[in-house]
Amino acid sequence: MRRVGPLLGAVAILxxxxxxxxxxxxxxxxxAGETGPAVAAPxxxxxxxxxxxxxxxxxxxxxxxxxxxxxxISVAATPEVARRVERIRGLEFARVPRPEVVGGGHLRRxxxxxxxxxxxxxxxxxxxxxxRITGLLAPDEQLEDALTAGTDLAAAAYDTRHDRLxxxxxxxxxxxxxxxxxxxxxLDHALEDQRFGLPAGGRVNDDGALARVALSEGSATAVxxxxxxxxxxxxxxxxxxxxxxxxxxxxxxxxxDQLLWTYLGGRRFIDALYRIGxxxxxxxxxxxxxxxxxxxxxxxxxxxxxxxxxxxxxxSGGALRERGWRPAGRGVLxxxxxxxxxxxxxxxxxxxxxxxxxxxxxx
Numbered sequence: 157m158r159r160v161g162p163l164l165g166a167v168a169i170l171x172x173x174x175x176x177x178x179x180x181x182x183x184x185x186x187x188a189g190e191t192g193p194a195v196a197a198p199x200x201x202x203x204x205x206x207x208x209x210x211x212x213x214x215x216x217x218x219x220x221x222x223x224x225x226x227x228x229i230s231v232a233a234t235p236e237v238a239r240r241v242e243r244i245r246g247l248e249f250a251r252v253p254r255p256e257v258v259g260g261g262h263l264r265r266x267x268x269x270x271x272x273x274x275x276x277x278x279x280x281x282x283x284x285x286x287x288r289i290t291g292l293l294a295p296d297e298q299l300e301d302a303l304t305a306g307t308d309l310a311a312a313a314y315d316t317r318h319d320r321l322x323x324x325x326x327x328x329x330x331x332x333x334x335x336x337x338x339x340x341x342x343l344d345h346a347l348e349d350q351r352f353g354l355p356a357g358g359r360v361n362d363d364g365a366l367a368r369v370a371l372s373e374g375s376a377t378a379v380x381x382x383x384x385x386x387x388x389x390x391x392x393x394x395x396x397x398x399x400x401x402x403x404x405x406x407x408x409x410x411x412x413d414q415l416l417w418t419y420l421g422g423r424r425f426i427d428a429l430y431r432i433g434x435x436x437x438x439x440x441x442x443x444x445x446x447x448x449x450x451x452x453x454x455x456x457x458x459x460x461x462x463x464x465x466x467x468x469x470x471x472s473g474g475a476l477r478e479r480g481w482r483p484a485g486r487g488v489l490x491x492x493x494x495x496x497x498x499x500x501x502x503x504x505x506x507x508x509x510x511x512x513x514x515x516x517x518x519x
Contacts, residue, residue, distance in 0.1 A: 164314050164345045164354060164372055226330040227257040230323050230339065233332065237339045237383075241347060244382050246436055250350045253314075253321040255339065260326040263310055292410040309407065309415070312338045314345040316354050321346060333388050334396035340383035344376040352443040363466075363488040366414065367448040374422020374454075375439055378430070381423070421454060428457035 231254065238252045287293035311327040314320070321342050328338055348354060354372050384393060425448070429438040442448065446463070453460035466488075473483060 164316060164369075164376070222330060223257050223259075223325045226323065226325055226328060226335070227255075229330050229332055229335050230255040230257060233336050234339060234343070237336050238343050238347075240383060240387060241340055241343045241379060244379055244386075245344060245347060247347055247351050249347055251319075252343070253319055253346050255321045255323050255342075257323050257325050260310070260324055263313055263322060263324060266315070287408075287410070293408055297408040309412075312342050314342045314349070316345075316349050319346065319349070329396060331392075331396040333392045337380060337384055337388060337393060337397075341376045341380040344379040345372065348372065348375060348443055352440070354443075363450050366418065367451050367454050370418040370422035370425060370451070370454045371442055371447050372422075373418040374424070374426040375443070377419045377423040378426045425454045425457055425460075429460075432457070432461070 234252060234255055238249060242248055284293065284298070288295075310324050312324060313322045315322070321339075323335070323338060323342075328334060345354065426439055429442065430436060432438060442460075448454050448460050449463075450466055452466070453464065473481065
């Protein structure tokens, strides 16, 4: 399944659950003199609860938002938030982007236009077949619903192609603490894009693309969390995020799980690099020179440091072609996808055993 365009950003489900997780982790793990991101212990139960909460609950309609008021707060807050993000990250902006307040429909149109330019909608049938065979897609789910998943769930986004920052009026209430929390995430994307260049997208069934997204989203989530622990009041932030609509609509569950993992699993990867390197230098190296190649490297940071690579796998379909079969699609599922499909209640009995197919997952 193709990744959504060149947009990187925070989703409402992350903001709604991440505030509590980030502030709790920061309070638990940071010493009085530390200056880097709070290094949270792996919290898979919290991650799973966040995904279940967003995918399974029905939320009330969000209160009406005044876009002009949201724009005023966003523009006024940006210079200060940018300076603080620079201090956290140890980097300087070449130019601070001015936030634009848009509706969710605007982001969707931008994404659809980008998909048309990249030909992203081609091959959906093949990708959908692969997702069903591996058990990632339920019988009543459509992969087409996931093509604009990132924009449907977005609270804000940064466009790497045009260096533009968007705040979504459908998702963010005009609350100063929530706006700063959201801007910290997006401004980190902008800062790292200016300094290193960020990936502009790829296929979600491409394990390498998913790993690279986890690097950039994990870094932005770590900065956002550190920003909250330094500069925002817990009570005000939690109250503001409590009003967000964190529902996920018709987006397939495995897409929501993957999306949330790029933030929270990516955050754990960033925390590990920060801790091992004693600062941001390993994160900078990953962004500038050698991003993680696989989700295995993100899940196991020592594998990244050793640059362990998946063994080459050759897939030959000659015999099947002779019997009239034709290729429907191809991709690399990776450790994250393999583990997800093997544990999923909807996976068919033919699902591969991840204990056997742990390092190489090309199909």
